[in-house]
Amino acid sequence: MSAARSVLVSALGLLLLSGCVGATKATSAGTAAPAGTALRGAPPATTESASVIALGRAVKSYGQALAATAPASVREGLKLTAPNSAAYRYLEHMASMSEVPAEALPTAPPLAALPVGEDGFKFCTIPSNDFSCNTYSDFTVNQDGKLVDFTIDKQPVGPRLTVVSGQPVTVGDVKFTLMSAYRSIASSVLVVSVKVESGAEAITTNPRQWSYRGPDGKQATAVDSSRATLVIARSHVIVGMNLGMAKTGGYLTLSGCPSNDCPNGSFSGVLKVG
Secondary structure, eight states: OOGGGHHHHHHHHHOOOOOOSSOEEOOOGGGOOOTTSOOTTSOTTOHHHHHHHHHHHHHHHHHHHHHOSSHHHHHGGGGGBOTTSHHHHHHHHHHHHHTSOGGGSOOOOOOOOEEOSSSOEEEESSTTOGGGEEEEEEEEEOTTSOEEEEEETTEESGGGEEEOOOOOEEETTEEEEEEEEEEOSSSOOEEEEEEEEOOSSOEEEOGGGOEEEOTTSOEEEEESOOOOEEEOTTOEEEEEEEEETOOSSSEEEEEEEETTSTTTTOEEEEEEOO
C-alpha cells in the first residue's frame, strides 16, 4: 500500500459514520439460508434469493474499492452506489484521501476487506485481533439495486460525513477547496481533505501548522496530517488532516508561502468545514 493511504487507514480504523432514508434494508448475514436450501417460504432461485446474491457481490466489490490504493480504482466503486447517497459520498471521500501525495504522510500497513457473512466485510489493522477491526454491514439498496447506506460497527455513516468540493477560498492567486470531511465515533477525530491550487508561483504549505476551531470554540490539534508540501506553479495537490476531538461546522485556518520566499511572504486564509 502506498503511504498516501495512511490517513485513510487511520480513518478505517477509527471511523463510525451513516445515511439516507427511503432505502430497502438488505437481508442480514445472520438470517441467510444455509447453503443448498431455499429462503423460507420461497423456492430456490427466486427473485429474492437472486437479489441477495447480487447484493453480496456489490458489497464485496465496494469493499475492494475501499481497499484500493489508486484514486481511479477507489472511484470505480462509485458505479455500485446511488448518486449522492451515503455510500457514494463515503467512497468519494476515501478517493480524495487516496490522492494525498505519498511523501506527505507517514507509512502505514495495507488493509484488506475481509468478508463478514454474505453481505458485509471488515478492515483489521491486526488481522488476528478482533478489537482492531471495523465491520461494515447493514447495507441498503434502492429499487435499482444501487448501494445507498450502511453502518460501521452498527453506527450509521451519513450524518458524520461531508463531501463538498465547493466554493474555494482564494488568497492571492492560491485557492483552497474543502473536498471532504468525516468524524469518527470511536475517537472523535475529524478527517479532512483539502485541495490546494497554486497560481503563477510554486508554493509551500504545511497542514501540520494549520489550525482548526470547532463550532464550540475549541481548538483542535492536527494528528497524522500531511507534512510540508511543495505545490509547483499552476498545479494542485490534495492534503489530508486528522483533527483530534473536533466537530464539523468550524473554521480551518490555512497558510503557506511562495517557495522562493519562505517564510517572509507567508499568506493565510480561513475555510468553513461542513
